[in-house]
Amino acid sequence: MDAVAGVGPVTVRLAFPPEPRLLGTVRLVVGIVARKTGMGAEGIEDLKVAVSETCAVAVGDLTRAGVRDPIEIDLVEGPDRLGIEIRDRAPAHVQDPGGPGDGDVDDRELGLALVGALVDDLKTSTMEDGGNRTSFWLRRGPELLDPATGGLSLDPLGLPDDLPPPLT
Amino acid sequence: MDLDLNVRKEGDHSVLEVAGEIDVYTAPKLREQLIELVSDGSYHIVVDLEKVDFLDSTGLGVLVGGLKRVRNHDGSLQLVCTQEKILKIFRITGLTKVFPIHSSVGDAISAPAE
Numbered sequence: 001m002d003a004v005a006g007v008g009p010v011t012v013r014l015a016f017p018p019e020p021r022l023l024g025t026v027r028l029v030v031g032i033v034a035r036k037t038g039m040g041a042e043g044i045e046d047l048k049v050a051v052s053e054t055c056a057v058a059v060g061d062l063t064r065a066g067v068r069d070p071i072e073i074d075l076v077e078g079p080d081r082l083g084i085e086i087r088d089r090a091p092a093h094v095q096d097p098g099g100p101g102d103g104d105v106d107d108r109e110l111g112l113a114l115v116g117a118l119v120d121d122l123k124t125s126t127m128e129d130g131g132n133r134t135s136f137w138l139r140r141g142p143e144l145l146d147p148a149t150g151g152l153s154l155d156p157l158g159l160p161d162d163l164p165p166p167l168t
Numbered sequence: 169m170d171l172d173l174n175v176r177k178e179g180d181h182s183v184l185e186v187a188g189e190i191d192v193y194t195a196p197k198l199r200e201q202l203i204e205l206v207s208d209g210s211y212h213i214v215v216d217l218e219k220v221d222f223l224d225s226t227g228l229g230v231l232v233g234g235l236k237r238v239r240n241h242d243g244s245l246q247l248v249c250t251q252e253k254i255l256k257i258f259r260i261t262g263l264t265k266v267f268p269i270h271s272s273v274g275d276a277i278s279a280p281a282e
Contacts (some may be wrong), residue, residue: 020191020192020193021193023191023192023193024189024191024193024222027189027222042252042253045253045256048222049222049224049257052191052222052224053224053225056191056192056224056225056226059192060192107192107225107226107228107229108225110225110228110229110261111224111225111226113260113261114224114225114257114260114261117260118260
């Protein structure tokens, strides 16, 4: 399995086409996974905002570039934190020809600033063969650890072993 | 996922009750509603966010756009929100200094114009 965000092997991998209408579903799934790791309500909300904002930027970039390749999200459960890596195939820095959104507010910059404030160790990079990689992690909190195991509590979720290969 | 909007008049104010999730997919609907209100002459708007489950930067941008529109007519745009997860978004982005945020529609309507 791949290592993500310096946390550990991939626990759950999602892939979805770059369509804005799917962001709500992505938030729902990410929230369920986070809850199964024992993450608290506030952490889950932070995670949903961070993932949604990052994916919204990717959806916008991919749409403007006319690229339909899926966006991939890896979630990695560590002993005390949840690591996230989001990958897309958008050309680097695809600018919105319309400029800032409503009210002269640059939604993209606002969104990235929001992510930076909510998560730890935010990293963005361009992948060797194109596309973008964003990674970060959120602490699960000591009260969230499973007392029986001293740590992990995530169910296997019934995921198949033959997950698609990463985009890299 | 959907966004439900309901508008009612309370005195000089138009109260826009928003329910659901505000993101890049649904925010255009909110933007159109705010534009329509201002076009119809509603320059004092209260946006009730108490039934909003999720708010992202696109939604924030739409609200800022609405504020600019009503201010062009010497109007006001006030928010109603007591949900910590939503308030946190406003605090992080510094928009608590831009929007008057109240704990009830009644408080928003009775608040002095800024």
